[in-house]
Amino acid sequence: MTCSSVEIKHAMRAWLRLALLLLAPMAVAGEVAPTNAAAPPSAEVAAIRTGYVAEYELLRDGKKEGAATVSLRALGDGRWELRNLTTGTSGMAALLGLRIEEHSLVSWRHGRPQTEGYRYAQKMAFRKRTRSVVVDRDAGQIIGRDSRDDKNRIFALRDGILDRQSVNLALAADLGNGAAGALEYAVVGRHAISTWQFQIEQHAAIDTPAGCFDATVASRTRDDDGRVTRTWFARLPTPDARAMLPVRVEQTEPGKDTLVMQLRSYSVN
Template sequence: MTQSNTLRTFAAGLALAFSAPAAFAATTPAAFTATYQVSQGGQAIGEAVVTLKPAGDGQWEYSNQTKGTSGLAAALGANSNETTRFRWNNNAPETVSYDYRMDAAIKSKQRHTNVNWTTNQVTVDEGKGPMNYASVPGLVDRNTAPYAIGLALRAGKQSVSLPVAVKRNVETQTFKVAGKDTVKVPAGSFQAERVERSDDTKAFSAWYAPQKYPVPVKLAQSDGGNLTLELVSYKNGN
């Protein structure tokens, strides 16, 4: 595992590559804090804390802060912060803005995404000049994806085709429930639904207990570094 691969996979945190369209969710937002252990190759390297809270003006803030606590991630000072503001539209989140920043001793990276729902335009800027493309209804960025897919599963969906805001365009991604497994994580043992991406060859699995939590209890991504996230604790409210 190279230093660049370690940084890339660690900084990914909970940025799952899927989201849910407006028709899937049937609930309203509820604030929470979820804490995860981040491991690589079976060794704990960090912690991720995901929070959802009201942001005023009918919007919500969904943040994911990932910090290296041991191993190479700690030695390199690898930390990432992702913050999304979304509006609640047709019983589902729609991204208004998304900010990503990764800092480490040898490199840093940032991205700002803004969605203008009046003009239906997405603007993405990584510090080298903005890129623009058209938005679509139900658009969700990668940061809010864990929450959005959890709501879809809670509503009984078994497969979804999803509009995801990426760097240069809206990318349609497809996911399905591939089975049910017993999953043991620091937060406990769960009968979980295993979600896999079906339109891409990347090795990716996420386990949900959707009637209990709207975010995954476990995420495993072997592409790029065997990164695993396991739920440690979940708390309702701010």
């Protein structure tokens, strides 16, 4: 297959937006106190846990071009590990060698998740991008770093701050507990702790390769470019009846390709 430079640049811009399609973990009910070097040995661990492995397929304007594997597991010390590996499998995504890895550590406090650390690495053609979040509870600070400016950004630590991947863990948990209307979350950004806003829409049936689900839809619109991300969360048969998993994520932007991730299969640990 021969592709023009215009086609390659167009596809690269589309898949560079893939990071905004945050594949969320299943909601895990219960309270887990943050665990780190300074945490007491008696830190409470949630009695109800839902680890899982979920497989997704990626589409650009309706064409399959990639796959993602998302896993969530308890580490046994009060923290949870969330991993996401996304690769290009066909079309332009494969030609460009798309590969994205995300790794989050999350703890729970007062029934809500918070980041304990985050790593992100994106590789496509000749482009590489990395991000990291380090939580230093002893110093009371969060250190963020992005390869685009390669500078440490230091923010004050407070309960409930999330990284870019774990924000949807909080969203899924809130939806599992019946939240509605407008929801806001504090997320570590490139230059500051920013507020991500979501609007909860009506329930809707959604078809995916994994089956048909009765889902709750959460949407996020960015003010600067009109980009809209909609996520369909559905309850799945798990040990925790409130557990929810994103079964479809769709990103649209005026004049740009439509990117979709949809659930292909899942298993519960």
